[in-house]
Amino acid sequence: MTIRLVLALWMLLAAAPAWAHKPSDSYLTLAVSDTHIEGQWDIALRDLDDAIGLDDDGNGEIAWGEVRRKHAEIGTYALSRLTLSTDTHVCKTQVLEQLIDSHTDGAYSVLRFRADCDETVQQLHANYRLLFDIDAQHKGLLRLTQNGQTSTAIFSQDTPTQELALTDRSRWMQSRQFIHEGIWHIWLGFDHVLFLLALLLPAVLVRMDDRWQAAGEFSSVCWNVVSIVTAFTLAHSLTLSLAALDVVHLPSRLVESTIAASVVLAGLGNLYPMITSRRWMVAFGFGLIHGFGFAAVLTDLGLPHDSLLLSLVSFNVGVELGQLAIVMAFLPLAYLLRRSWSYPRLVLTGGSLAVIAIALVWFTERAFDLKLTPL
């Protein structure tokens, strides 16, 4: 009785922080790209020793030589306990190389492997059976990456199977990411904002007898604004798509300089009005060149090949949302101020002069490859 009680006594103190390590874990990293998966699997040498025996000379130490000689066996053992499959195919796995790494509880064998799935992986079924037969508290910590998105899951004896819906989730995330980029690009791309503002400044006025007068109804102002914004949007969407899909390609210096020039011209157009009623045509014409500018950003972001169209549309949606926000902030204010004495003089003339000045600096920088401002 006493001997058995000793065991119970030990367990009494089990709440004590006596544990040297965490329990057994393996670390599985899967990177999915289209039809194949690159995997890395870190398995503790201690666990492998329990499973297939690594300490050949029985001296209580595991040397690199002992591990190296068991590489084939380790590879076969590990991969026989992991099944990766798509909805219809079981992916074929093969070990690429085996290395060593250390985690908080000791040295781990690192298996790099590749799984070929024969079709685009949209839904990944992962069945994990490592070590559960000898250590019921073992866990497999999964880290899955696809298109730069990472998700995690934990395999345990109770949850040996994980269904990982890749494309849906990441598509939505990706789409959100590109919308976000689009919004920020228009907000931070001051040339686009200035161009748009330069075109919108006179929208609350009408030209009569060579003089600016406040426009009458809100609806006509609105119509004016909508036509300008829509024309700009159509134009830059068109060229953005053409450039992103690699149909048309223009050198970026030419594009950037022309964008700067377009801003200068938009400002000048306000000071010396030649076209008063059809500014939407100006917006469309220069919008074409701004589209090429957007495309450069999109290329820098790295367009994923498998979802090119989605990214393109998302980015464009982002640009339009950002643009809409600018218009919504500008229009009510300009509409309220339009009758004031200062609007045509200070806001329109002064604003246009400022726009021209800034854009001239940009133009000089871009056309002659100089650095004049921190912007």
Added chain:
Amino acid sequence: MKNRRIITTLIALWLMCSSTAIVTAEPTRPTDDAEVLERLVLKTTDPVSRELRTLRQRLRQEPQNLELAAQLATRYIEQGRAEGDPRFLGQAQAVLGPWWDEPSPPPSVLLLRAMIRQNAHEFDRALADLDQVSATQPFNAQAWLIRASILQVQGRYNEARQACQRLRHIAARHITPACLADIEGLTGHATKSEELLTTTLTNSTASGRERIWILTILGELAARVGNTQTAQQSYTDALRIGVKDQYLLSAYADFLLDQGRYREVLSLLQSETKPDGLLLRLTLAEQALHLPAATPHAAELASRFSASRERGTRVHLREEARFTLELLHDPQTALALAQANWKVQKEPWDARLLLESAFATGHISAARPAIEWLTTNHVDDIRLKELARLIQEKS
């Protein structure tokens, strides 16, 4: 205060560096066949290892042999305790696999399952298993003893006391008083318990490990009521028995830390860097002495806690709360951890962490559960009472 800030900054810097190191560290391919990568807990020639191997082989031939399975699982659990290695508990659980998920497995399996669940801090499920054992085997002393300890950790002192009482005629003479004294010492009868334990020690034939258990209870109890001399004597006696016991080491280290005897903590725990709880106490002493070793040790602890978090289990909440409060000096996070811990465990240290982090954050109402626990049970603990007083003054 200034020094402390410097150390905190150093730790933070180190953590940043080491976490980036974790991200960027690439697996390597060793060049030397003789390079030792890992030291196993047991050599193949170790008698324990041989015994385990024989049992495993026999069990492989008859996996349904209950007696063999229970025997091997018991050996695994013992080994896990001795080495402080939780892997052995997972292995014990795997051995019991054929019966593990049954609602009412045989009593021997139930008892082992209760121990494994207790370890995973699944206290209620462990108690349910013990209920079943006691229903069929009312004289099973182990079941009552484990029950008493779980109930005590949960702060259910009346029920724990009843469980101890059940041991009276079925366990060795010194077991019941020790079991009871531990509880009475917490619930307003510290002096009586001290006497009871001292008498038990002089009149009994307890084994070395049992004496360590009783002496540790006595040491903790005496330290709580400020009886430093008795505490010191108990710990010295316990250490002199010469059986390494991780619980004793951590209790004594806490005693020394509270006394500001940091150098002694260093010599006690210098080589004990594997168990998380002991490394934590060693690092606290190093921090107090402004030793450079505190920084890498704190970083090591941080990565161990994050590895535990990653696997989704939270058995180390108490240690993590203390680490966060006393080494990272982040009372806000420590308070959240201490609160989560308090839901699971209610021992003096759990109360202390809750009170200290609540006090440090000024979030006074967070301390209420611990103060209630102190007053309802009349807990004899000078430090905790003082903390509670300070907090109540503040509010």
